[in-house]
Amino acid sequence: MNINESFFHLDLDQILNCIEDTGLNPTGHCLALNSLENRVYRIGVETSEDEDVGENGEGHKQNLPSVVVKFYRPGRWTKEQIQEEHDFLFQLEESEIPVLTPMCAKNGETIHSSFIQPDDKSHPIFYTLWPTLKGRIVEEFTNENLPAVGRLLARIHNIGSSERATHRINLDIENYGQPALNFILQKNFLTSHSQNRYQAIAEKIFDLYKEVSQDIPKFRIHGDCHKGNLLQNGESFTFLDFDDFMTGIPVQDLWMLLPFGEPESEYAIQTFMEGYQEFRDFEPHWFQAIEPLRGIRYIYYSSWVARRWEDPAFQNAFPHFGTESYWEKEIRDLEQLYYNFID
Secondary structure, three states, X not given: OOHHHHHHOOOHHHHHHHHHHOOOOEEEEEEEXXXXXXXXXXXXXXXXXXXXXXXXXXXXXXOXXXXXXXXXXXXXXXXXXXXXXXXXXXXXXXOOOOEOOOOEOOOOOOOEEEOXXXXXXXXXXXXXXXXXXXXXXXXXXXXXXXXXXXXXHHHHHHHHXXXXXXXXXXXXXXXXXXXXXXXXXXXXXXXXXXXXXXXXXXXXXXXXXXXXXXXXXXXXXOXXXXXXXXXXXXXXXXXXXXXOOEEEOOOHHHHOOOOOOOOOOHHHHHHHHHXXXXXXXXXXXXXXXXXXXXXXXXXXXXXXXXXXXXXXXXXXXXXXXXXXXXXXXXXXXXXXXXXXXXX
16 A cells, blocks of 8 residues: 555544654544545544643643644645744734644644554655634625724735745746646646647636736735635634645635625625725735636646545545536636636
């Protein structure tokens, strides 16, 4: 069994052994949480008032009845890239921005590793422990909380622009869009005619993005900023899951969070931006990058599913991926997006 197969089929004993290796005492309760890219579990742990089960970024003891363990997909991120995500989260926390930070071991480390295959010490699986957090995933924004979320995201962007990322991916054509397109083309997923159409429209969208984004500042951003990664508890909000943390333009963190392109969305966007601009400037013409970004994400998403197709979880989640009708719809959507934009 190779390292990927080991990751696909993590068993309960392996998971609990990893928890014990961090110094915690699991109860045996294990609940798999919804995650395709990584493997994430909620684990019951035994704690007492006298038991030190680790600290969070502020040095406070974590004394919780359960923790969340996240096993990173092998080959996705290097240890340095994961560490850069964690460092960014601690920067945000130090600035009193509500984000979920990983738990630190007694030595201060947040990244653990396990050799799931004992006879192979060259392919560790990295994993991190996270505290559980009360709240609910945001389904819809109200007019009252839109400015608050706007202010929060602007503060994240202020910290993001204060330093450069050295290990994380850049959201540009060279590092993000073109490799995704190349993978799809090289694997011959499409018929010859469809492939020519797909490549042609993808390259038009890439050129469009280069044109409209050239004067937009680029800095560290969340990268996958949608309502599913925002937890609400009363009137407060916490941003979650910076797994796609990257260097990119701020618009990337807006278009998936707000109802751009939906009927009667103008007021919601305006209300959100009023809060955002209390803390950070934003030029209205930057919104022109939304549709090209949307197109790039279509292409990247297809390549992401294709790269993960050997994982049974992806085959179950995307049963129609790769069919002729799938690619025909992708091409039509990309062409419609492009021509609607330039009209």
